[in-house]
Structures are given as C-alpha cells and as structure tokens.
Amino acid sequence: MKLSLKKVDLILGSYSNEEYKILFEMLSRNSDEILKDLIESGLKGRGGAGFPTGLKWKLCAEAVSDDKYIICNADEGEPGTFKDREILDRVPKRVLAGMALAAKVTGAAKGYIYLRAEYSFLVNKLQKELEEFHKILKSNNIKFNVEIFMGCGAYICGEETALLQSMEGKRGEPRNKPPFPTTTGYLGKPTVVNNVETLVSAFMVCRIGPEEFKKLGIQGSSGSKLFSVSGDTPKPGIYDLEFGLSLAEFVDEFGDGDTKAVQVGGASGFCVPRKKFNETTIGYRGGLTGDSLPTGGSMMLFNSSRSMYNILRNYLDFFAEESCGQCTPCRIGCQQLKNGIEAVKKGEKDPEYLNQLLKLSDTMKITSKCGLGQSVANSFSSIVTNFTEEMIY
Amino acid sequence: MTLVESTVTELTLKYGKERRQLLPILRGVYEKFHYLSDESMVEVARQLDISSAEVFGKATFYSFLSGSPQGEFVIRICKTIVCDMKNKKLIVDTLENLLKIKMGQTTHNRKFSLCYTNCLGLCHKAPAMLINNEAYTDLTPDKVRQIITSYKNR
Numbered sequence: 001m002k003l004s005l006k007k008v009d010l011i012l013g014s015y016s017n018e019e020y021k022i023l024f025e026m027l028s029r030n031s032d033e034i035l036k037d038l039i040e041s042g043l044k045g046r047g048g049a050g051f052p053t054g055l056k057w058k059l060c061a062e063a064v065s066d067d068k069y070i071i072c073n074a075d076e077g078e079p080g081t082f083k084d085r086e087i088l089d090r091v092p093k094r095v096l097a098g099m100a101l102a103a104k105v106t107g108a109a110k111g112y113i114y115l116r117a118e119y120s121f122l123v124n125k126l127q128k129e130l131e132e133f134h135k136i137l138k139s140n141n142i143k144f145n146v147e148i149f150m151g152c153g154a155y156i157c158g159e160e161t162a163l164l165q166s167m168e169g170k171r172g173e174p175r176n177k178p179p180f181p182t183t184t185g186y187l188g189k190p191t192v193v194n195n196v197e198t199l200v201s202a203f204m205v206c207r208i209g210p211e212e213f214k215k216l217g218i219q220g221s222s223g224s225k226l227f228s229v230s231g232d233t234p235k236p237g238i239y240d241l242e243f244g245l246s247l248a249e250f251v252d253e254f255g256d257g258d259t260k261a262v263q264v265g266g267a268s269g270f271c272v273p274r275k276k277f278n279e280t281t282i283g284y285r286g287g288l289t290g291d292s293l294p295t296g297g298s299m300m301l302f303n304s305s306r307s308m309y310n311i312l313r314n315y316l317d318f319f320a321e322e323s324c325g326q327c328t329p330c331r332i333g334c335q336q337l338k339n340g341i342e343a344v345k346k347g348e349k350d351p352e353y354l355n356q357l358l359k360l361s362d363t364m365k366i367t368s369k370c371g372l373g374q375s376v377a378n379s380f381s382s383i384v385t386n387f388t389e390e391m392i393y
Numbered sequence: 394m395t396l397v398e399s400t401v402t403e404l405t406l407k408y409g410k411e412r413r414q415l416l417p418i419l420r421g422v423y424e425k426f427h428y429l430s431d432e433s434m435v436e437v438a439r440q441l442d443i444s445s446a447e448v449f450g451k452a453t454f455y456s457f458l459s460g461s462p463q464g465e466f467v468i469r470i471c472k473t474i475v476c477d478m479k480n481k482k483l484i485v486d487t488l489e490n491l492l493k494i495k496m497g498q499t500t501h502n503r504k505f506s507l508c509y510t511n512c513l514g515l516c517h518k519a520p521a522m523l524i525n526n527e528a529y530t531d532l533t534p535d536k537v538r539q540i541i542t543s544y545k546n547r
Binding site for chain 2: 076077078080081082116117119121123150151153155167168170172187228229232236237238267306310314315317318322324
C-alpha cells in the first residue's frame with residue numbers, strides 16, 4: 001500500500017495565550033474521562049520507546065501513595081534529535097499543560113522538568129513561564145508546583161531510571177526494571193516520566209479528542225509526530241508528519257537527490273540503505289524489526305559522498321563514551337565494537353571478524369541492562385550488513 | 394572559613410542538605426570555581442554527611458563537571474555525526490589557531506578552554522558549539538573569529 005507524506009501542524013501550530021484557559025476547561029473534567037480519551041487515542045511515548053501514555057498514567061494513578069511526581073524528560077541527547085528543544089522554546093505552555101493534566105489524573109502535586117545542561121540557554125524563558133503558570137494555578141486553586149532540575153551532560157540520563165538516579169543525587173546508572181517508575185520512581189514514590197513531546201501530545205489529544213487524533217497516522221501508530229531532519233538535506237529542521245509515511249516519500253521530500261542511506265531514530269536506531277526505502281515505513285507497527293521502524297524523531301540523511309564506516313565509527317565513539325559503565329556487555333562491548341571495526345579497516349583483522357562483532361552486538365542486545373547497550377546493535381548490524389564493503393575497503 | 398567552605402555553606406543553605414540536592418550543589422561549586430577541586434568535594438561530602446567517594450563518583454559521571462581547572466569560558470564543540478559531516482574540523486582548526494591551544498587545553502590566562510562534546514541538539518544548524526551556556530550555530534571560520542574576538546573583549 002502506498003502511503004503519502006502528510007504534513008500536519010498539531011504540536012506547534014495555533015499556539016496562543018488561550019492555552020491555559022483550555023487547560024482549565026479540561027481540568028474540570030473527570031480524571032477517568034481524561035484517561036479514557038488518552039487510552040482510546042492510542043498515544044504512545046514520543047521519546048522513542050513507545051510505551052502507551054494512557055496506561056502509564058493509569059498505573060501511576062492506581063498506585064497508592066501520599067506523594068507522587070510528574071517528570072518531564074527534557075534530556076534530549078539522541079544524536080540528530082532536537083525537537084524537544086524546539087517545543088520548549090516555542091510552545092512551553094503546552095508542555096506545562098500536559099504536566100498539569102498528568103498531575104490531575106495521577107494525583108501528583110509536584111513536577112520537575114529535567115533539562116539537559118546543553119539547553120541551559122532555555123532556562124530564563126522557562127522560569128518566566130513557570131512563574132506565570134504557578135500564578136494562574138494558584139488563582140484557580142490548583143495545587144501543583146513545577147521546578148527545573150538541571151542535568152550535567154550525560155546521554156544515559158535520558159533513560160528514565162537513570163534520570164531518577166541522577167535527580168536523587170546518585171550516578172546516572174539505570175535501575176533494574178521492575179519495579180517501574182509508575183510505582184517506584186523518584187524517591188521511591190509513584191512517578192510518571194514523560195518525554196516533552198508526549199506531554200504536549202497528551203494535551204492535544206484531550207483538546208481535539210481521540211477520534212480526531214486517530215484519523216492521523218495508521219493503525220497501531222496513531223497520530224503525528226515531530227521529526228528532526230538533518231544531514232545531507234536542503235531543508236533541515238523540524239517537521240510534524242503523520243505516522244506511517246514510507247521512507248521513499250520521506251527521501252523524495254527531504255533528500256538532496258543523492259541519498260544513500262537514512263538513519264532512523266538516531267545512533268541507537270536503524271540505518272536504511274537506498275534499496276530498502278520503498279519497503280520501509282515509519283511507525284511503531286511491527287515492533288523493533290521488520291519493515292516498520294520506530295523513531296524518537298531523529299532522521300539523518302546521508303548522500304553518496306559519505307563513508308558509512310566513518311558514520312558507524314562516530315556512533316561507536318559516542319556509545320563508548322556515553323555508556324554508564326555499570327554493566328559489562330555495554331561497557332566492554334561498545335569499546336570492542338569500535339576497536340574491532342578499526343582493526344578490520346586497517347587490515348589487522350580478517351573481514352570475517354565482522355561476523356564475530358555482529359555476534360557480540362547480538363549478545364549486547366540480550367544481556368545489557370538498559371536501552372543504551374541493547375540498542376547499539378541496531379545501528380551496528382544495519383550498517384555492517386548493508387554496507388559491508390565500506391567496512392573493509 | 395575558607396572560600397570553599399563558605400561557598401558550599403551558601404549552597405547548602407540555598408538547596409538543603411539532602412542527598413538529592415547533590416547535583417545542584419556541585420553545579421553551584423563548579424560555576425563559582427570553574428572546576429571541582431578535591432577540597433571542594435570533601436567539603437560537600439562533609440556538609441551533606443555522605444562519603445566523599447560518593448561525591449567523587451557523582452561528580453566524575455557528568456561531562457559538564459570537571460575535576461581540573463577550566464577557563465572562564467568553556468567552548469564545547471559538537472563532534473557528533475552531523476556536525477562532523479558539516480566540517481567541524483575546520484571550526485576546530487580555526488579555534489585552535491585563534492586561541493593557540495589544542496583541544497582539551499586551557500589558555501594560560503584561564504580565559505578559554507576548548508573541548509569536544511556529544512550531540513548538542515542543533516544538528517539542523519550544524520556545525521554548532523556552546524560557549525558556557527550560549528549556543529552558536531551555522532559556524533564558519535569568519536563567524537568563529539568574530540565570536541572569539543567579542544569574548545576576548547569581555
């Protein structure tokens with residue numbers, strides 16, 4: 001089935017001073033109704049992992065505790081992703097509105113925005129927005145307070161349990177799951193950790209209604225999402241596109257006429273070569289393998305002047321540096337993969353050694369503790385198997 | 394009371410002495426001294442009543458906190474793939490020539506430090522860099538020269 005590329009303007013469009021007014025109309029509704037809308041809409045987390053948002057809120061709502069927390073994950077570190085910065089800069093009221101909705105549904109009174117250090121330039125503007133937000137909440141007798149918590153430069157802290165560890169004053173090392181943050185989160189209390197875009201999407205779902213939202217996208221991947229487009233493209237930037245687009249159409253629109261490969265989902269995502277553009281669609285359908293790829297929004301285009309070896313080495317350099325070092329498969333694996341492809345390129349190892357490295361990346365997928373180590377194999381195997389010659393010669 | 398003691402005291406009064414305030418406190422110390430000395434980490438540990446090894450472990454985990462003295466202006470150049478493709482090397486060469494230091498070094502007057510950083514989230518305007526909290530994008534050698542001149546005059 002041929003799907004067409006459809007641009008929408010849901011997340012960033014028609015932003016006005018009326019956002020909080022609309023929020024208060026929503027807050028007068030019953031929590032169960034809001035939850036029902038979210039679950040019906042099929043909205044999934046926009047950070048990349050794709051956990052159903054309605055279910056996350058429901059689990060936290062059902063957890064029994066005096067203290068609960070809503071955390072906005074603004075530790076956007078995936079290479080090639082910059083949509084959360086744009087959202088926080090352009091539509092901050094919608095992020096806060098999403099947090100207020102989550103607070104109402106779950107019964108939380110405290111929220112945090114975990115902002116990456118690289119985005120410190122957003123702080124002053126966000127602080128001003130927070131002051132206004134708190135003033136308006138107070139005049140409407142709603143008890144909810146949001147604070148900014150600054151990160152300090154660690155990719156892994158975008159993983160929700162590493163983020164919680166970081167906030168608790170510990171090293172940002174992911175925790176074992178279960179227990180999940182919805183029952184045992186920040187300071188051991190039930191916590192919702194949502195990506196910036198997810199919070200805005202939740203607010204917009206309640207605003208336009210689940211039916212309208214479901215008209216966007218395809219079944220299993222409803223709605224639209226912001227894509228961060230960069231690399232060899234004449235028009236890099238942020239685009240709100242419906243799910244289910246085919247990569248061929250994406251390249252038609254954004255390519256420079258010489259696109260050799262597209263990296264979908266950043267360094268931890270998949271690299272799709274030209275010959276597979278037609279059969280690849282973007283969405284959650286089909287899980288992590290097959291013809292449909294999930295993404296946190298990072299879309300990097302590479303043209304034929306680029307060396308895929310250099311690209312893979314750049315990713316592995318990134319992972320070797322950002323691995324938290326807690327579990328062996330990831331700590332040692334990332335370094336071995338990087339040393340391995342360098343040795344093959346230099347001729348110190350036979351080309352067959354690549355097969356051993358592929359096995360190692362598979363082992364990392366199964367045995368690593370968190371998403372970082374588990375997803376290194378995505379880019380590694382998709383680049384090594386599709387561009388084997390470039391790894392050797 | 395030494396300057397380190399009074400700085401940490403100020404920060405613990407502002408944020409509190411709970412373990413969860415460790416990162417904001419370390420950030421505060423870093424902003425004041427442009428690095429985290431052993432002395433400052435021991436003092437934070439003492440005031441928060443936790444082991445200094447815990448503080449050291451936390452402090453060394455984050456790339457924006459440094460255990461060695463940094464310049465007043467830390468220049469962080471993005472080395473991740475898109476910036477790399479868009480001629481990051483030319484920007485690095487320009488900066489090294491202008492400041493007469495290599496990547497990873499600090500100028501003698503302690504004004505500038507040069508280092509690499511991972512994805513800044515400015516890929517659509519690559520190449521990009523941060524100088525302390527300010528972002529600079531679509532860099533060219535000319536643009537870099539102008540920026541550095543303006544900082545030298547600060």
